[in-house]
Amino acid sequence: MGKYYITTTLPYVNAEPHIGFAMEIVRADVMARLHRALGDEVFFNTGTDEHGQKIYQKAMELGIEPQKYCDESAAKFSILKEALNLSFDSFIRTTDEHHIKAAQAFWKLCDSRGDIYKKNYKIKYCVGCELEKTDSELVDGKCPVHPSMELEIREEENYFFKFSNYQKKLLELYENRPDFVQPDFRQKEMKIFVGNGLQDFSISRLRTKMPWGVPVPGDDEQVMFVWFDALVNYISCLGWPENEKQFKEFWPGVQICGKDNLRQQTAMWQSMLMSAGLPTSKQVMVEGFITSNGAKMSKSAGNVIDPLEYVRKYGTDAVRYFLTAELSVFEDSDMTMERFEETYQASLANGIGNLCARVAAMSEKENLKVAISKLDIRKKVVEKLGGYRFDEAMALIWEEVRKADSLINQREVWKLEAEEKVEVLTELVKIIRQIGTDLGPFMPETSEKISAQFGVEEIKKAENLFQRLP
Numbered sequence: 001m002g003k004y005y006i007t008t009t010l011p012y013v014n015a016e017p018h019i020g021f022a023m024e025i026v027r028a029d030v031m032a033r034l035h036r037a038l039g040d041e042v043f044f045n046t047g048t049d050e051h052g053q054k055i056y057q058k059a060m061e062l063g064i065e066p067q068k069y070c071d072e073s074a075a076k077f078s079i080l081k082e083a084l085n086l087s088f089d090s091f092i093r094t095t096d097e098h099h100i101k102a103a104q105a106f107w108k109l110c111d112s113r114g115d116i117y118k119k120n121y122k123i124k125y126c127v128g129c130e131l132e133k134t135d136s137e138l139v140d141g142k143c144p145v146h147p148s149m150e151l152e153i154r155e156e157e158n159y160f161f162k163f164s165n166y167q168k169k170l171l172e173l174y175e176n177r178p179d180f181v182q183p184d185f186r187q188k189e190m191k192i193f194v195g196n197g198l199q200d201f202s203i204s205r206l207r208t209k210m211p212w213g214v215p216v217p218g219d220d221e222q223v224m225f226v227w228f229d230a231l232v233n234y235i236s237c238l239g240w241p242e243n244e245k246q247f248k249e250f251w252p253g254v255q256i257c258g259k260d261n262l263r264q265q266t267a268m269w270q271s272m273l274m275s276a277g278l279p280t281s282k283q284v285m286v287e288g289f290i291t292s293n294g295a296k297m298s299k300s301a302g303n304v305i306d307p308l309e310y311v312r313k314y315g316t317d318a319v320r321y322f323l324t325a326e327l328s329v330f331e332d333s334d335m336t337m338e339r340f341e342e343t344y345q346a347s348l349a350n351g352i353g354n355l356c357a358r359v360a361a362m363s364e365k366e367n368l369k370v371a372i373s374k375l376d377i378r379k380k381v382v383e384k385l386g387g388y389r390f391d392e393a394m395a396l397i398w399e400e401v402r403k404a405d406s407l408i409n410q411r412e413v414w415k416l417e418a419e420e421k422v423e424v425l426t427e428l429v430k431i432i433r434q435i436g437t438d439l440g441p442f443m444p445e446t447s448e449k450i451s452a453q454f455g456v457e458e459i460k461k462a463e464n465l466f467q468r469l470p
Contacts, residue, residue, distance in 0.1 A: 004035040004042045005253025005282075007234050009261055010049035010094065013073035014058045017080055018297065019335065020258060020290050022307035023323045027287070027390055028256045029086045030324060033441035034385050036087075037377055043250045045237045047092035048074045052130050052226030053205075056212035066212045070095055083311050084320065085444055092237040094214075094230055102236035103229045104217045107203075109276040111217075115162040121202065122155040129260070130226050132202065145260055159204040159222060166271035170194045173270060173280060181266050182388055183330040186259070186286045190266050201268070203228040231269045235278070252282040259286050285388045288332040305335060317443040318344055318466065324442050325394035341469055352401050352435070353466035356450065359404070359428045362413060363459035366422055370429045370457060375437040385441070397438045404431045429454055 008028050011021045025046055032044035050070040059069035074093055080086060092099060110116050123132040128146030132154075138144070143151065174180060174191050181187035204222040205213060213223030234255065240247045257265045270280045289296065292303040310319050326343050327333035362368075384393035407413075413424050436450030446465055453462050 001039045001041065003249050004032070004040040005045070005238075005250040006031050006035075006042070007045040007237070007253060007255050009255070009257045009265070010047050010092070010230055010233055011077065012052070012054060013048045013050055013070055013077065014054045017077055017307060019305040019307050019310075019323075020297070022080070022084060022319070023290060023327065024256055024258065024287060025080065025086060025088075026084055026320050026323045027329075027388070029084070029088070030390060030441045031254070031256075031385065031388075032087055033444065034377070034382065037440055038382070043090065043238065043246075043253070044088040045090040045092060045234070046086075046088045047090070047233060047237070048077050048094070049226070049230045049233075050074065050093055050095045051213045051224075051229055053127055053210050053212075054130065056210060057127075059212075067095060080307075083308055083316065085316050090237045092233050094233055096236075098239075099233060099236045100214050100229075102240055103214045103224060103232045105241050106232045106235075106272070106276055107224065107228070108217055110161065110272065113275050113277070115165060115275040116159055116203065117162070118157060118159050120155070120157045121160075122153065123202070125152045125154045127152060131264075134199070156206050156209070158202045158206070158225075159216065159219075160200045161203045161228070161272065161275070163198045163200050163268065163271055166274055167194055167198050169274055170198075170267055170271060180281075180283060181262075182283060182285045186262055186266070186330075190262065193263065194267055198267075198271075201225075227264055227268065228272070231264065231272060234269070234281075252279045255281050255284045257284065257286055259288060262286055286330070288328055288330055290327065291332055291334050293336055294334060310340070314340070314344060315466070317446045318348055320443050321348060321394070324390040325398070327391065329388055329390055344466070345469055347398065348466040349464070349468040351398070351405075352446070353464045355401055355404055355408075356432060356453065357461075357464050358408065359425065359432060360453060360459055360461045362421070363425050363429060364461050366418070366425060368422060368425050368429070368459055370426050370459070372455065372457060375434055377438050377440065378434065381438050390442075394442060397435060397442075400431055400435050400438075404428055404435075407431075429459060 006028050008025050028044065032042050035042050055070065056066055059066040062069060078091055081088065125132050126143040126146055126149065128149045129143060133143055133151060143149065171191065171194055174187055181190060203225045204216050205225060207221055207223050211223065213226065214229045216222040216224055235247060235251055238247045238250055255265055266284050273280050291297065292305065295303060297304045307319060322340055322343060327335065380396055381393045384396065407424065407428060411424050413421055416424060432450060432454050436447050436454065439447040449465055453459065
């Protein structure tokens with residue numbers, strides 16, 4: 001039994017929870033549940049990022065205090081726990097008093113290493129990314145991630161972090177740990193980025209211009225840049241710096257993020273940890289985006305998918321199935337309601353739902369009793385999840401669903417004589433029990449229903465796992 005730590009990024013609370021974050025947190029939940037099933041002690045962290053200009057501007061637009069706005073918005077993310085059946089252990093908010101103190105302690109460590117200094121600067125800044133942009137990153141003079149937003153030209157005196165000091169150490173990290181960033185092509189991307197040279201980045205803002213942030217230690221006129229503050233959550237959630245025991249037990253850990261977070265998670269945060277004299281992350285898994293009809297989701301385009309709406313209409317496990325089985329892990333994937341419903345009917349209602357219903361009905365009719373034996377998640381499924389191949393792991397499980405369906409049809413079980421029928425039904429029950437066990441990390445509610453129905457000696461009919469859509 002070991003220790004396993006996994007964390008999502010923290011979404012900004014200036015918008016409603018969207019399907020992209022639902023994908024990230026469900027995948028993190030799968031990994032957490034897997035490691036618990038393997039006997040590990042797990043610490044699973046998520047939460048909300050609540051400082052920065054976007055949030056301050058939103059609160060001002062609404063005419064309310066930023067803290068009140070954050071409190072109301074954070075509640076919308078905390079309800080994902082029940083809606084998506086999540087098992088996180090920590091829901092950290094960057095406005096928590098302990099996190100603020102931890103961010104300030106982290107700042108002091110970096111400052112004591114000589115990695116923080118003050119200077120005047122002028123930059124092009126994307127409020128959407130909360131990042132400064134170089135001309136080489138722009139497309140037609142716009143941020144490619146937020147092309148509808150005008151870049152701001154900023155000129156002021158701020159504190160800077162000596163990112164440039166860590167080029168060699170970062171390259172050594174990537175070289176010595178070839179699997180540090182997953183997938184490997186993202187690690188290659190970071191090698192090129194870091195190899196081309198690093199520019200020191202601003203880590204504070206003038207309080208008079210943007211007051212909503214963590215106060216800089218020893219300087220009442222400045223607040224921390226949102227990225228510097230927010231990244232510290234990955235260790236402050238463990239009780240750092242006071243709870244040294246828990247920190248050392250669980251850190252370093254695994255981080256999951258979207259590809260728009262690549263630079264922040266795999267270079268900026270790692271260099272900050274190096275500066276503070278702390279271990280770098282264990283591994284960073286970088287996902288692709290979810291598109292809708294091939295287009296990037298945005299409020300202006302009106303194609304943003306609300307995961308809660310899908311949960312209400314199709315159920316939690318149907319959403320968890322789609323996010324883990326039907327979307328590419330590392331590349332962009334398309335999601336539409338039409339595709340979702342086609343998948344629901346084929347794989348859930350007519351797939352595993354129909355299989356369990358048929359076998360249960362025939363088993364009850366034969367008064368079938370099948371001895372119970374302890375089952376573990378199959379090694380092949382565990383191996384796929386070890387490489388974050390959620391889609392391939394689910395494909396292995398659905399191979400068993402198809403195998404069971406083929407067995408029923410090939411043997412025409414309903415026509416068999418009693419003894420032979422019992423023999424085949426016993427094999428089918430064992431296959432379904434294994435499917436239920438393998439599904440534990442992915443679709444916990446479905447796994448529990450299968451266990452309740454087929455995990456006993458006497459199998460009885462029950463309501464279909466997934467009702468067919470009208």
